[in-house]
Amino acid sequence: MxxxxxxxxxxxxxxxxxxxxxxxxxxxxxxxxxxxxxxxxxxxxxxxxxxxxxxxxxxxxxxxxxxxxxxxxxxxxxxxxxxxxxxxxxxxxxxxxxxxxxxxxxxxxxxxxxxxxxxxxxxxxxxxxxxxxxxxxxxxxxxxxxxxxxxxxxxxxxxxxxxxxxxxxxxxxxxxxxxxxxxxxxxxxxxxxxxxxxxxxxxxxxxxxxxxxxxxxxxxxxxxxxxxxxxxxxxxxxxxxxxxxxxxxxxxxxxxxARKDVSKLSAAQLLRKDVKIVGDTMVPSFPILVEEFLKKPEAIQAIQEALLRRECNMALLLGMSLTDGLKRDGAVYSRNQERAAQLSKYLQEWKTPSLQLTLHEIPSAKNCIYFKQLNLSASRKQYMPALVNFLNASKK
Known part of the structure; x- marks a missing residue:
């Protein structure tokens, strides 16, 4: 090699x-x-x-x-x-x-x-x-x-x-x-x-x-x-x-x-670690829970700057942790709170497969719509069809 x-x-x-x-x-x-x-x-x-x-x-x-x-x-x-x-x-x-x-x-x-x-x-x-x-x-x-x-x-x-x-x-x-x-x-x-x-x-x-x-x-x-x-x-x-x-x-x-060793990474670096862009939406995936990411003091500012740099209007954050058993969660952020709420609702109602999302509040990130994911087998790959359908419907 x-x-x-x-x-x-x-x-x-x-x-x-x-x-x-x-x-x-x-x-x-x-x-x-x-x-x-x-x-x-x-x-x-x-x-x-x-x-x-x-x-x-x-x-x-x-x-x-x-x-x-x-x-x-x-x-x-x-x-x-x-x-x-x-x-x-x-x-x-x-x-x-x-x-x-x-x-x-x-x-x-x-x-x-x-x-x-x-x-x-x-x-x-x-x-x-x-x-x-x-x-x-x-x-x-x-x-x-x-x-x-x-x-x-x-x-x-x-x-x-x-x-x-x-x-x-x-x-x-x-x-x-x-x-x-x-x-x-x-x-x-x-x-x-x-x-x-x-x-x-x-x-x-x-x-x-x-x-x-x-x-x-x-x-x-x-x-x-x-x-x-x-x-x-x-x-x-x-x-x-x-x-x-x-x-x-x-x-x-x-x-x-090795994947979880992100202790030295800032919030901005975590947003770049594993990210895909779909239309005007940035979809970063973390090797830690989104809840943990959002507790970082610079998290929201880092999201805003990343959206601006990538010319996106919305972020769908996805997290996973294998500590004490598999856990998954996520969040939707947009300065247009109405659109963020629409995407969140769309994901909750998605059935192929059902992502089994339950909404929760995080005091440190009130302008994010945060959810826990009960369907543990659904990774970012399963979110993509739902996101693409939502974005296509939004254009009509």
């Missing part, structure tokens, strides 16, 4: 390459997204080298002018915000991947890069492009995602390949796709043997996203279980003697501790 990442970045910097193939994760840049982008880009690079006829190319190409294709994973967050992704930075460091071997969203002007050579884009862990990335629409050739399809935003070419399925982790779909494509080459496990780090990165993403197949969270599916067992079988063949349950629990504990 280290050699692949280093070589790809060197070629990207030099501009000496053939086709440019980007693998773009989502804007939240959580571990599921980052691992999916890194592993799938590495696989495409490996597959490219397996398929191309090396003998023929050596015989027919001029080495002085030949330029090979490159496959570049993009972590869809600015470099300065990487440290806010505490579990991502921790996990990648544990696997020997430092920030200087990564490409972040603001490292290059991707639109300018795309104009210089033939470019393809693979989307992982999302399928709705942000406004700034709409120029990529015609370049998208493949999508791997685990959320409901937003048909309103589906403007891709008819031959765009999509692997979209409602599973617990996008890493599961990436693992499944690699097994399928590797099998076509009669080499189902060869990529993972060549890139052993990829095995554990996907395993980490699945364990964290499903909270180790927690029945309470209820996100895991048979696909997640199948892929995890496949990955664990590979790990066993490499001499790991740790029991499966012990290994999973130890890994989850480390990743959750």
């Amino acid at each position: 280290d050699k692949y990442l280093t070589t790809s970045i060197e070629k990207l910097k030099s501009g000496v390459y053939g086709d440019l193939n980007l693998v773009l994760g989502n804007e939240s840049c959580d571990l599921d997204s980052a691992a999916s982008a890194l592993v799938y880009a590495a696989f495409l690079y490996w597959q490219h080298n397996q398929i191309k006829c090396k003998v023929c190319t050596r015989m027919n190409r001029d080495e002085s002018v030949y330029r090979d294709d490159i496959f570049v994973p993009i972590l869809n967050v600015d470099r300065e915000d990487y440290d806010l992704k505490t579990e991502v930075a921790f996990c990648l460091r544990q696997h020997g991947i430092d920030a200087d071997r990564l490409v972040f969203r603001d490292d290059y002007d991707l639109e300018q890069l795309a104009e210089k050579s033939k470019t393809t884009v693979t989307l992982v862990d999302h399928h709705v492009l942000a406004k700034k990335d709409k120029f990529m629409t015609t370049m998208v050739t493949e999508i791997i995602d685990h959320r409901p399809v937003d048909k309103n935003e589906w403007t891709y070419k008819d031959d765009t390949r999509s692997s979209i399925e409602l599973v617990g982790s996008c890493c599961s779909l990436v693992g499944q796709r690699i097994r399928t494509l590797g099998g076509l080459l009669a080499k189902e496990t060869d990529f993972f043997n060549a890139f052993p780090v990829a095995t554990d990165l996907l395993h980490c993403g699945i364990i964290l996203d499903t909270v180790n197949f927690s029945k309470e969270v209820n996100k895991a599916t048979p696909v997640d279980e199948e892929v995890v067992l496949f990955l664990e079988n590979l790990q066993k063949t490499r001499g790991s003697n740790c029991g499966v349950e012990e290994q999973r629990k130890a890994k989850l504990d480390l990743l959750v501790a």
Whole structure:
């Protein structure tokens, strides 16, 4: 993995390459997204080298002018915000991947890069492009995602390949796709043997996203279980003697501790740690309860400044804590209190699935509509269809 990442970045910097193939994760840049982008880009690079006829190319190409294709994973967050992704930075460091071997969203002007050579884009862990990335629409050739399809935003070419399925982790779909494509080459496990780090990165993403197949969270599916067992079988063949349950629990504990380690982050940084923008609404997700966030003295001011900076009018804050059992809560903030109340009511009445929200007051944040969430299996992914429907209805 280290050699692949280093070589790809060197070629990207030099501009000496053939086709440019980007693998773009989502804007939240959580571990599921980052691992999916890194592993799938590495696989495409490996597959490219397996398929191309090396003998023929050596015989027919001029080495002085030949330029090979490159496959570049993009972590869809600015470099300065990487440290806010505490579990991502921790996990990648544990696997020997430092920030200087990564490409972040603001490292290059991707639109300018795309104009210089033939470019393809693979989307992982999302399928709705942000406004700034709409120029990529015609370049998208493949999508791997685990959320409901937003048909309103589906403007891709008819031959765009999509692997979209409602599973617990996008890493599961990436693992499944690699097994399928590797099998076509009669080499189902060869990529993972060549890139052993990829095995554990996907395993980490699945364990964290499903909270180790927690029945309470209820996100895991048979696909997640199948892929995890496949990955664990590979790990066993490499001499790991740790029991499966012990290994999973130890890994989850480390990743959750890293994700929760936000003690040094200000309210403004927490708002940038894991955020998505939908229309004019900012949707940050916290590894702590929103109630705890709102108790910070600068919380409301930080929300107001973040809304102004991102040109948004409303914020939907979502929180989760695994301390003393799983808990979820949230809040809606807008200077237009009537609109905030409308969204809050809409979310309370949403039935697919029911979020089971109960309103409460927080004295320190009276201008927020705060709620506790009783449906513990509903994450931000389940809020998105409701929010999109609300925003679309508001336009009418």
